[in-house]
Amino acid sequence: MALVTASTVSLIGAPTDVGASVRGAGMGPDALRVAGIVETLRAHKLDVIDRGNLAGPPNPWHEPANGVRHLDEVVTWNRAVFDAVSGALGEGHIPLLMGGDHSLAIGSISAIAKHCRAMGKSLRVLWLDAHSDVNTEAISPSGNLHGMPVSCLLGHGPASLVGWSGQRAALSPEDIDFIGIRSVDAEEKQAIRLLGLSVYDMRHIDEYGMRHTMTEILQDLDADTHLHVSFDLDCLDPLEAPGVGTRVRGGPTYREMQLCMEMIADTGLMGSLDVVEINPALDVRNRTAELAVEFVQSLFGASTLVRER
Ligand SMILES: NC(=[NH2+])NCCC[C@H](N)C(=O)O
Ligand SMILES: [Mn+2]
Numbered sequence: 001m002a003l004v005t006a007s008t009v010s011l012i013g014a015p016t017d018v019g020a021s022v023r024g025a026g027m028g029p030d031a032l033r034v035a036g037i038v039e040t041l042r043a044h045k046l047d048v049i050d051r052g053n054l055a056g057p058p059n060p061w062h063e064p065a066n067g068v069r070h071l072d073e074v075v076t077w078n079r080a081v082f083d084a085v086s087g088a089l090g091e092g093h094i095p096l097l098m099g100g101d102h103s104l105a106i107g108s109i110s111a112i113a114k115h116c117r118a119m120g121k122s123l124r125v126l127w128l129d130a131h132s133d134v135n136t137e138a139i140s141p142s143g144n145l146h147g148m149p150v151s152c153l154l155g156h157g158p159a160s161l162v163g164w165s166g167q168r169a170a171l172s173p174e175d176i177d178f179i180g181i182r183s184v185d186a187e188e189k190q191a192i193r194l195l196g197l198s199v200y201d202m203r204h205i206d207e208y209g210m211r212h213t214m215t216e217i218l219q220d221l222d223a224d225t226h227l228h229v230s231f232d233l234d235c236l237d238p239l240e241a242p243g244v245g246t247r248v249r250g251g252p253t254y255r256e257m258q259l260c261m262e263m264i265a266d267t268g269l270m271g272s273l274d275v276v277e278i279n280p281a282l283d284v285r286n287r288t289a290e291l292a293v294e295f296v297q298s299l300f301g302a303s304t305l306v307r308e309r
């Protein structure tokens, strides 16, 4: 019974870019559908329910006020995400949030943290990103909330985006590992040190390789761990994935990212997923969404191995 329910994936579209200053990520959910996300997961014997797109306010296209852009809109979108992700978890499904910009991880991960607490599971979050997204309204150079979700989840950030999991902090610093980081703002660096966050930046991946990096990250998981993957497509090298709003050169290659995904799949512990920041307006023939579908497939265990090992 548990096996059957655990393999139902609920797709939740959140078509908005209110957390960013580059427009276009709101088209991400449909780009993933056009790239075949539903059919691809079904081909891997997963039950897939596409719940369609959530509704929310349009992008008002304002300048930041008090250090944040579009706070009210980001709150409203995240409330919808929180409810939808909570609903999917309540049914025993694996929620797959299709963003949208990365601010939506506030609602998604808050819902997951609340669920894990209720189920007596420990939560581990893997943050795959070029950016660490640990800004706050006090230190962000842009005011964009997609650069602040981790802080909000750690209990620091605009009051209206903190405490959603039922505790001030949805996550403790040791619950999250960052992979692929290569763009961190000056004061954000200080925040990372102060909080003691585990950042596996590109220098680490260059020196130790993806295999060693992932082995280290995944070593202390146990059967009671709920693994959440928050996958910002700008983690990949922009040569592979050009369709993102905040490109940073020098990211993991296609092969490195495949290995990362396959090693996550091997744990058998992934219980939820965000796929965010795909910007079809900047993409080349939907390549970034197609790539995302390939990696999602790998996360769900579609191995490129010829032989089992
Ligand atoms: N999810 C993202 N793409 N975040 C980009 C953040 C960029 C920059 N650090 C900022 O805070 O504005
Ligand atoms: Mn991000």
Ligand SMILES: [Mn+2]
Pocket: 129, 130, 131, 232, 234, 235, 246, 277
């Ligand atoms: Mn990013």
